[in-house]
Amino acid sequence: MSFTLNDRPGVSEETRKRIAAVARDMGWSPNAAARALSVRSAGxxxxxxxxxxxxxxxxxxxxxxxxxxxxxxxxxxxxxxxxxxxxxxxxxxxxxxxxxxxxxxxxxxxxxxxxxxxxxxxxxxxxxxxxxxxxxxxxxxxxxDEEGIMRKILEHLIEEGCTRIAYVSGFTSLAHITQRARTLSQIGRKRGIEVQLSTATDFTEDSALEHTKELLQGPRRPDAIIYDNEILTLGGYQALRTLGFTVGEDIAVVSCEDSAICRVLTPAVTAIHRExxxxxxxxxxxxxxxxxxxxxxxxxxxxxxxxxxxxxxxx
Amino acid sequence: MSFTLNDRPGVSEETRKRIAAVARDMGWSPNAAARALSVRSAGxxxxxxxxxxxxxxxxxxxxxxxxxxxxxxxxxxxxxxxxxxxxxxxxxxxxxxxxxxxxxxxxxxxxxxxxxxxxxxxxxxxxxxxxxxxxxxxxxxxxxDEEGIMRKILEHLIEEGCTRIAYVSGFTSLAHITQRARTLSQIGRKRGIEVQLSTATDFTEDSALEHTKELLQGPRRPDAIIYDNEILTLGGYQALRTLGFTVGEDIAVVSCEDSAICRVLTPAVTAIHRExxxxxxxxxxxxxxxxxxxxxxxxxxxxxxxxxxxxxxxx
Missing domain, CATH: 3.40.50.2300 (Response regulator)
Incomplete structure (x- = not known):
């Protein structure tokens, strides 16, 4: 049936025939059998x-x-x-x-x-x-390069004059997100910029909306918010609009993921562009x-x- | 080795042992062997x-x-x-x-x-x-329900007073797209509305941009355009803006697929909402x-x- 089995020393002709008979009896096709017996590659x-x-x-x-x-x-x-x-x-x-x-x-x-x-x-x-x-x-x-990404964003925001920067992230159980938060804190300390790591969202638009509202109504209102992706940004924009903020004037917004959504939102969203x-x-x-x-x-x-x-x- | 094989009448104890020996020799685990020999379900x-x-x-x-x-x-x-x-x-x-x-x-x-x-x-x-x-x-x-989808869109546009409606589609080789085009033509004839079936796009934003420009600069400028999805709509919006049209005033736009993009475009896009x-x-x-x-x-x-x-x- 299979090349491997046929070639194998120590397997008698009789055994091979019985295996083939059992296999056929079970409805195997030669192809299926060859594949199953070779177990070389699942493809x-x-x-x-x-x-x-x-x-x-x-x-x-x-x-x-x-x-x-x-x-x-x-x-x-x-x-x-x-x-x-x-x-x-x-x-x-x-x-x-x-x-x-x-x-x-x-x-x-x-x-x-x-x-x-x-x-x-x-x-x-x-x-x-x-x-x-x-x-x-x-x-x-x-x-x-998670560190490089956060450095780019922070340097840009500092240049724009921002001094209280908040990060609305996805699940903090994810390694790349704790890495991003760590980088933000380190650079913030070094540059004398206040960095607020908000409690994590569950990656949904609604949860970003809620977190943004809390940030804006809290004691240390940020002048810039970084969102982990474009869907969180979308939720953030709704909260900002509802509370009467003008993005690009009262507050800066950056998304860590780009997409068509970032291009077509008003105002268009500054974003890290990965492929x-x-x-x-x-x-x-x-x-x-x-x-x-x-x-x-x-x-x-x-x-x-x-x-x-x-x-x-x-x- | 496998339940099926063990249970099979007509297979001697010796044969079973030889099969098991060959299988082990080939590096099979009992699990792999069981799965391969049963061939009942690939899962x-x-x-x-x-x-x-x-x-x-x-x-x-x-x-x-x-x-x-x-x-x-x-x-x-x-x-x-x-x-x-x-x-x-x-x-x-x-x-x-x-x-x-x-x-x-x-x-x-x-x-x-x-x-x-x-x-x-x-x-x-x-x-x-x-x-x-x-x-x-x-x-x-x-x-x-492709027919129902196109009927809903067309009835809505007719209510808004549109009389020259264009359809910017994806590949016309796809059965659901020829079905949509056919429905539009039929209803158009019945209701005395002009329906233009533009040559098909390749489903990219750029190609929708080009097709929309051609439509707007052609002899029969439409007062409504239906796009097969939100990405084509995005390309269409760019063409309309470039040529100085105001969507929702000079021309109506509808997308056959909804997404966050339709919500956040300015003006927001009327769309068929499927899950x-x-x-x-x-x-x-x-x-x-x-x-x-x-x-x-x-x-x-x-x-x-x-x-x-x-x-x-x-x-």
Whole structure:
């Protein structure tokens, strides 16, 4: 039936025939059998997204990442196996099931938490893995310059004369978000600028609206607000409008993700412009090279541009 | 090794041991072997997207469809296998490979073309399949009310006094788009309204910008333009602004897809509000029921709402 089995010394002709008979009896096609018996390659890469559903329903980031991954994997004839999980524990279960059943040849890991158990588990299992967003000793990685991003934003706001800067973030359990907050605090201290790290949103527009209202009605009203992405910015704009603030005059606004929404909001939103599809392409490249026997390498992404628009140009 | 094999009459203890030995020798884990030998379920559903990459890079439709599919499949412990293809032929090759290797238990088919060969091929192969967007005799289907959508838009524009209505569409090779065009022409004739079906865009903002300019500078300048989605609308707005038109005064604009972009554009865009994630959930439900031995059913989606905003309220 399969080349591997036929070639194997120590398996008698009789045994081979019985295996073939049982297999046929079970409704196998030669193709399916060959694939199952070779277990060389699943022809697929796995990606689990472990976030509450509503928290990414409007974000272009994931879709573009997936498109980038896929466009690169397709060149290699590989598929992407995608599953949504409730949390990191469920994600780890899926990883184990995928690996023991060789559903996938390798795994892409996103949304790393502080003290995340997943990289160590995958390294131990020996699963070829590429982490998107954080460096790793033993696994492949594609790392964004979170410090550089926050430095660019802060330098720009300081130039515009802002002195009380607030950060409305996504889940603080995410490693890249604590990193952004840390950078803001450090630079703020160094430059004598007040930085307010608001409690984290759940990445929804409504929650950004509420947090922004609290900030504006609190004792230390900020003169600039940084939002983690364009959806949070959208919620922020609503709160600012409701409370009678004029963005670009009374207060500066910057988004850490760009999209068409940032261009068409009035006033248009100053934003960090990344191409998540490029990150996907790089992650697929690193993983493909690892699957071909190469070492686990790390790609450092260039610091993305800050596109300055009307929302942060104070008169 | 596997329950199925152990239980099988006519397989001797010796043969079972030899199979187990060979399998272990080949580095199989009992899990992998059990899965490979049962070949009952791949635990996955396949989806191929066959569109030029840039044509969906900004659209929320696909991502929300995928999220809806996944959230429903996850409840069943199933993964989604996703692959991007250049065209329908490459997509069919992927389907055949998936099915012969039992990579997937069933397939979701989207973006149906006029005279699409895929449904017949999949029916012939016996692959449990659900088509998103078009009805089928032999396969499962989730069908949107394209006629109802176009009727709602046209009735609204006629009420606003529009008499020369243009349609800036996506690829006319897509079945739902020819259906929309046909409905517009029919109603237009019946109501004595001029309907212009512009040559199709490639679903990009730039191409909508060009097509809109041509329309406005052509001999039969429209007093209303219908765009297939929010990205095309964005391109249209730029053309209208450049040529000095005021949307909501000189000309009405409607988008066949809603999103945050429609809400935040100035003026806000009247749009058909669908929930692609619901379509995904329904498609997964039909497929799951077919995999459990149920018949290939068809779900008819309710006609979505038209959210009237400033872009189509002519003064």
């Amino acid at each position: 697929a890469i796995g990606l689990v997204i472990a976030r509450p559903e509503q928290s990414f329903s409007s974000e272009r980031f994931f879709f573009e990442l997936i498109v980038g991954l896929q466009s690169q994997l397709s060149a290699d004839g590989k598929a992407l196996v995608l599953q949504v999980a409730k949390d990191v524990n469920e994600e780890s279960e899926i990883h184990r099931r995928w690996w023991s059943g060789r559903t996938v040849d390798g795994i892409i890991l996103i949304d790393l938490r502080e003290n995340d158990p997943r990289p160590a588990t995958l390294a131990q299992l020996g699963v070829p893995t590429v982490i998107v967003g954080q460096p790793s000793d033993s696994l492949g990685a594609v790392v964004g 998540p599809s490029t990150v996907g392409v790089h992650a697929a490249e690193v993983l493909t090279s690892m699957l071909a026997g190469g070492p686990a390498t790390t790609v450092l992404e260039e610091t993305p541009e800050l596109i300055v628009r009307a929302s942060s140009q104070l008169r | 996955a559903i396949g989806l191929v997207i066959a569109r030029p990459e840039q044509s969906f890079s900004s659209e929320r439709f696909f991502f929300e469809l995928i999220v809806g599919l996944q959230s429903q499949l996850s409840a069943d412990g199933k993964a989604l296998v996703l692959q991007v293809a250049k065209d329908v032929n490459e997509e069919s090759e992927i389907h055949r490979r998936w099915w012969s290797g039992r990579t997937v238990d069933g397939i979701i088919l989207i973006d149906l073309r006029e005279n699409d060969p895929r449904p017949a091929t999949l029916a012939q192969l016996g692959v449990p399949t659900v088509i998103v967007g078009q009805p089928s005799d032999s396969l499962g289907a989730v069908v949107g 692609p994630s619901t379509v995904g959930v329904h498609a997964a439900e039909v497929l799951t029921s077919m995999l459990a031995g149920g018949p290939a059913t068809t779900v008819l989606e309710e006609t979505p709402e038209l959210i009237v905003r400033a872009s189509s309220q002519l003064r």
